[in-house]
Amino acid sequence: xxxxxxxxxxxxxxxxxxxxxxxxxxxxxxxxxxxxxxxxxxxxxxxxxxxxxxxxxxxxxxxxxxxxxxxxxxxxxxxxxxxxxxxxxxxxxxxxxxxxxxxxxxxxxxxxxxxxxxxxxxxxxxxxxxxxxxxxxxxxxxxxxxxxxxxxxxxxxx
Amino acid sequence: xxxxxxxxxxxxxxxxxxxxxxxxxxxxxxxxxxxxxxxxxxxxxxxxxxxxxxxxxxxxxxxxxxxxxxxxxxxxxxxxxxxxxxxxxxxxxxxxxxxxxxxxxxxxxxxxxxxxxxxxxxxxxxxxxxxxxxxxxxxxxxxxxxxxxxxxxxxxxxxxxxxxxxxxxxxxxxxxxxxxxxxxxxxxxxxxxxxxxxxxxxxxxxxxxxxxxxxxxxxxxxxxxxxxxxxxxxxxxxxxxxxxxxxxxxxxxxxxxxxxxxxxxxxxxxxxxxxxxxxxxxxxxxxxxxxxxxxxxxxxxxxxxxxxxxxxxxxxxxxxxxxxxxxxxxxxxxxxxxxxxxxxxxxxxxxxxxxxxxxxxxxxxxxxxxxxxxxxxxxxxxxxxxxxxxxxxxxxxxxxxxxxxxxxxxxxxxxxxxxxxxxxxxxxxxxxxxxxxxxxxxxxxxxxxxxxxxxxxxxxxxxxxxxxxxxxxxxxxxxxxxxxxxxxxxxxxxxxxxxxxxxxxxxxxxxxxxxxx
Numbered sequence: 001x002x003x004x005x006x007x008x009x010x011x012x013x014x015x016x017x018x019x020x021x022x023x024x025x026x027x028x029x030x031x032x033x034x035x036x037x038x039x040x041x042x043x044x045x046x047x048x049x050x051x052x053x054x055x056x057x058x059x060x061x062x063x064x065x066x067x068x069x070x071x072x073x074x075x076x077x078x079x080x081x082x083x084x085x086x087x088x089x090x091x092x093x094x095x096x097x098x099x100x101x102x103x104x105x106x107x108x109x110x111x112x113x114x115x116x117x118x119x120x121x122x123x124x125x126x127x128x129x130x131x132x133x134x135x136x137x138x139x140x141x142x143x144x145x146x147x148x149x150x151x152x153x154x155x156x157x158x
Numbered sequence: 159x160x161x162x163x164x165x166x167x168x169x170x171x172x173x174x175x176x177x178x179x180x181x182x183x184x185x186x187x188x189x190x191x192x193x194x195x196x197x198x199x200x201x202x203x204x205x206x207x208x209x210x211x212x213x214x215x216x217x218x219x220x221x222x223x224x225x226x227x228x229x230x231x232x233x234x235x236x237x238x239x240x241x242x243x244x245x246x247x248x249x250x251x252x253x254x255x256x257x258x259x260x261x262x263x264x265x266x267x268x269x270x271x272x273x274x275x276x277x278x279x280x281x282x283x284x285x286x287x288x289x290x291x292x293x294x295x296x297x298x299x300x301x302x303x304x305x306x307x308x309x310x311x312x313x314x315x316x317x318x319x320x321x322x323x324x325x326x327x328x329x330x331x332x333x334x335x336x337x338x339x340x341x342x343x344x345x346x347x348x349x350x351x352x353x354x355x356x357x358x359x360x361x362x363x364x365x366x367x368x369x370x371x372x373x374x375x376x377x378x379x380x381x382x383x384x385x386x387x388x389x390x391x392x393x394x395x396x397x398x399x400x401x402x403x404x405x406x407x408x409x410x411x412x413x414x415x416x417x418x419x420x421x422x423x424x425x426x427x428x429x430x431x432x433x434x435x436x437x438x439x440x441x442x443x444x445x446x447x448x449x450x451x452x453x454x455x456x457x458x459x460x461x462x463x464x465x466x467x468x469x470x471x472x473x474x475x476x477x478x479x480x481x482x483x484x485x486x487x488x489x490x491x492x493x494x495x496x497x498x499x500x501x502x503x504x505x506x507x508x509x510x511x512x513x514x515x516x517x518x519x520x521x522x523x524x525x526x527x528x529x530x531x532x533x534x535x536x537x538x539x540x541x542x543x544x545x546x547x548x549x550x551x552x553x554x555x556x557x558x559x560x561x562x563x564x565x566x567x568x569x570x571x572x573x574x575x576x577x578x579x580x581x582x583x584x585x586x587x588x589x590x591x592x593x594x595x596x597x598x599x600x601x602x603x604x605x606x607x608x609x610x611x612x613x614x615x616x617x618x619x620x621x622x623x624x625x626x627x628x629x630x631x632x633x634x635x636x637x638x639x640x641x642x643x644x645x646x647x648x649x650x651x652x653x654x655x656x657x658x659x660x661x662x663x664x665x666x667x668x669x670x671x672x673x674x675x
Contacts, residue, residue, distance in 0.1 A: 022458065023420070025440035030382075030421050064442040064599075067382045067424035083344030084539055085575045087589070088502035089530065121426060121593065122342055123383050124350040125173050126501035126575065127205035127508050136385040140173035 003042040010035045011043045015050045024051065025061050029068055038069040074109040074116040075158035078150065079133040082119045085126035089141075094130050095119075097144045101151060114158035115151065160193040161239040164212040164219070166269065168201030168354050169386040170347070175226060176209040182230040183211070190234060200355025202269030203509030204256060206527075212251055215241035221251040256525060261487060262511045263495050264472045265348075268355040273390060276397050279358045285403065287474030291366045292411055299370035300326050303473065305481035307493025312338055312429070312466030313541060313570040314646075315492075315559045321463060324453035325371040328461040333373035335364050336438065336457060336464045339380040339387070340422050340429040343542025345501040345573030349467035351509060353380070353387040356471070357394035358403075361417060363470035365408060366477055367463055368415045376417040377457075379434050382424050391419050426543075426597035430645045431464040433599060444599045445645045466571070468497055487513035492558045492569075502538075502575035503529045512557075519553040522576060533578035537661070539586075541570020543593050544650035546657035547583065566653060583662035587655040588616045594651040604639040605648025611635060612655065619666050629668060632659065 014031040018024040028047070032039050044058045062068045080095050102110050102117060109116040125131035128140030134150050165180045180196065187194045204210060210223035211233075220241050222233065229246060236244040248254055262268075271278035279285070291299050304319025325333060337360065341349040352360055364376045380388055395417055398404045406414045420438055422428055428437045432446035435457050456462025472494065476484045485493045492514035498521060500507045505527035522528070522535060529535050537547045546567040548555070555561050562569050577586075591612035600606045615632045619625055636652035643649040659666060 023438050023440040026420060026423065026437065029423070060442055061440070065423035065425050067422075084543060084586070084589070085345045085501040085573075087586075088575055088577045088581065120383060120424075121597070122344045122346075124341060124347040125170050126345045126347055126499065126573065127170055127203075128173060128208075129502060131173065133383075138169055138173040138386075140170060 003040055007036055007040065008042070008046065011046055015047060019050065025053075025058075029062060029065075033068060036072075038072050041070065074113050076114060076135055076154040077116045077118060078154070079118045079120040079123070081121070081123050081125070081129070081131045081133075083122040083126075085122075086130040089129035091130040094132065094142055094144070094147065097147055098132075098151075101147065112155070112158065114155045160195055162195045162197065162214040163239060164197045164199040164214075166201040166208065166210060167198045167273070167386075168208075168269075168351065169384075170205050171201050171208045171210070172386070174205075174208050174224065178227050179209045179211070179225050179230065182227045186230050186234050187239075192234075192239060194239060197272055199271055200269045200273045201351070202251065202257060203265070203351060204254065205508040206506040207248065207254075210251075211238070213239060213241050217241075218250045218252060221248040221254060222246045223248065256506065256508075256510075259525075260511050261495050261513050263475050263484065263487070264352070264359075264468060265356070265497055265509065265511045266475065267359065268351060268509075273355050273357055274393050274397060276358065276401060279356075283478065284358055284474070285362055287477030288362050288366055288369075288403070289409070291369050291477045292409060292413075296326060296370050296372060299366065299477065302477060302481045303370070306476045306484040307481075307488070307491070308469065308472055308476065308484065309492070309559070310466055311468035311472065311496070311571065313343070313568065315569070318465065318469055321453050321465070322367065322370055324451065325373070325461045325463050328454050330461050332375075332458075332460045333371055334457045334460060334462040335367045335371070335373045335376040335470075336431075336435070336462055337364060337376065337378040337470055338429060338431060338434055338464055338466050339378050339384075340426075340434060341381060341384075341467070341571070342426040342429045343544075343571050343573055345539065345575035346499050346542060346571045347501075348497040348499050348509060348572065350384055350387055351497075352467050352471045353378075353384070354390050357390050358398060359471045359474055360391075360467055361394060361398050361404065363473035364417060365403065365415050366473050367465065367470060369413055371461070371463055373461075373463065374414050374416065376415060377438060378417070378419045379422055379428070379438055380419050381422045388419060388421060395419070425599075426593075427599045427645075427647055430647060433645070434464065435462065442599070444601050445647075447644070468571075489513070489515035489556065489558055490560055492560070496557060496569070496572045498557065498572045498574060500526050500574055500576075503531055503535070503578050504576045505530050514558050515556045517554050517556050518548065518574070521557070521574060522553065526574075526576065529576060529578045531578050531580075533580065535576050536579045536581055537577050537583065537658075539575045539577070539654060540573070541568040542573055543590060544568070544646055544653060545570050546653045547586065547661065548657070549661040551661075566657065568650070568653065583658040583665040584616060584620055584667075585665075587658040587666075588613055590651055590654040590658075591616065594647060598647060602642070602644040602648060604642040605644070605651070608635055608639045608643075608648060609651060612639075612651075616655075616666070619668070622667060625668065629659070629666075
């Protein structure tokens, strides 16, 4: 995906929106990622100029937080919880099942662009482990059968 | 006639299909021409019974659960909506032992009504604490909190009243109330439950905190993994503003308080208060040196109260019923109640609010019903990824900050994760280091480098390479991290590691020794 004029405009608008807000970088980066699906490096010089920050500071900020992606994701994002509670209920098997089924590792996207696989450390759904999140929907007591359905639906939805 | 039923919107209930059940119930009701009023309530936290449908009857609310879409037709056949019997019916919700045995103070309202219905909130005792606080001098509010014995529920257990007093006593034009809603510990979800199921109580607690210390701006730093909580909080803030509980001239007084939610971005370390403040300021979440304490130089260098969600949500009832009422619960220096979260490999998971002093065994077996897999429970981890693993021999310990501290364990945020006997404790210890390596902010060396070296040393021990030498090295490394790290991330990662090593040496391929950490 190339960096379009449209993307630049969206970023400029967001930069303007948060210009006077204390602690602007956090809501700004969320805004950019919500709009574009990731935070492109092309945004850095624009932010740098408007907020009087060095490119290094912006890069340092973006790379510190797991939530911000620096490259486009697939159409759907499947997060697998790797934390202790889910481990106690077999999350590792779910994790392996997803990797095998999608034939990708964490942080990768399937070749058809349908699904990106990401680890996550706790979804607060520990009462019903193991848990996964597809886009913004959390699912509990997940079984391989459910993973099949999630993947099937995600492929249809791409 | 019309029947009233309740189907929860809590995100764990939704994760088990509550929305799909709601759709199916609606469809079925239309098809059968039955008039139903369906309230989307929060969850009471009986997650082993979720999705839990409640039916209003003359005697009280009846519980049906766990309900799947496939059960809906049979429930209608049995006329559940009229309170009639069915295999999934558990009788009156409030008579279910699991719930009845609890002492719900902070969670008094959770799950009873629509979390965003302000009238329900008022009818169930909401904003009484704030109304009392308005008639008190700031110092008197702080004193009430101090006298209640409330300690920070995020895990550090620092006395809340003392923190507030410091902010109160530090002169400044600008002060802040920051709510730490970066609930990153595995096995914990009580913050999420408050925010999704009773958001106004958190808002009320924050306004009271503002009144007490003289702060006019509040932030809720919310983890990005909680999209549902974000939506609920934002709506609740708008509603509270509309009705004069936030914004200018709150309840006709001269007091103004603005509140907003800031979405975090998936860094565990930002649950550490100084790292959180850096993040809120739009920087990398690097831990700050202390002193200065955030209470003196916090957000943008101004005096700042940083409290966990549960701490702030416990304030309204203290101001409503008085410090003594709250302090009468609990044991020793652990006053009041703790919302305990049962998680992991247990049959009956969910939220249990109890006075301090209940033992782990009661929680794991009486409430939890033993393991979900039916196998013996080998260990539990209490207090998140930085909490010690606790073996069966310590299950009779009461939940109490000091009792736990004596054995190098922590109560933390009250999350309990159970593991059955298939768990490999050496693997769990390695994971503790791995997690620390992934989440370390990198500012101090023991945490940044120690975590990776720790993984390597465990790998060597497991591979049988110079086992005794490496065990000594591992304990030495743990010592360095405990004493030399800047914050709890590096300073407490050794707790789960060393407890695993001490109690389960066989999993490391070691003989049992008497060595203590």
